[in-house]
Amino acid sequence: MKFPHLPIGQRFRFQDKLYTKVGPLTASEEGSGNNRLMMKSAEVDPLDIQVEKKPKGARSFSEQQVRRLFDQTCQEFSQANPGDETKQLLELLQGDFYRRLSGS
Numbered sequence: 729m730k731f732p733h734l735p736i737g738q739r740f741r742f743q744d745k746l747y748t749k750v751g752p753l754t755a756s757e758e759g760s761g762n763n764r765l766m767m768k769s770a771e772v773d774p775l776d777i778q779v780e781k782k783p784k785g786a787r788s789f790s791e792q793q794v795r796r797l798f799d800q801t802c803q804e805f806s807q808a809n810p811g812d813e814t815k816q817l818l819e820l821l822q823g824d825f826y827r828r829l830s831g832s
Contacts, residue, residue, distance in 0.1 A: 731755075731770040739775040742766075746775065751801060754808050763808035791829060798825055 734740060734749045739758075741747075747755035747764065755764050766772075789797070802818045 729772055729774060730768065731766045731772050732768050734772065734774060740772040741775060742770060742772045747772075751804050754804060763804070765808055794829065795826070798822070 731749070732752070736749050736751065738749045739746065740749065742755070746758040748758065750756045750763065753766055755766050756762070757764060802822060806814055806818055
């Protein structure tokens with residue numbers, strides 16, 4: 729199974745190590761807790777069945793909730809990929825995202 733097809737929270741095996749998917753492109757290694765950026769093409773082996781199912785259908789979020797979720801995702805990505813280039817890229821992405829969100 730390809731990594732993007734796993735739901736967040738799913739445990740899986742990759743290269744003889746155990747991980748939990750914690751974001752769209754990130755996984756946390758069991759034991760060490762180290763985060764790893766995963767390639768979309770990575771072939772992984774799910775370990776257990778995801779019991780909790782997300783409700784289907786439309787969901788609505790306030791602008792504040794969207795901003796908070798986006799900021800949290802950026803922070804997780806920054807922690808998994810430290811460095812000046814990452815910081816600069818995320819600043820550009822956040823600025824563009826906020827402009828689009830506000831409709832300017």
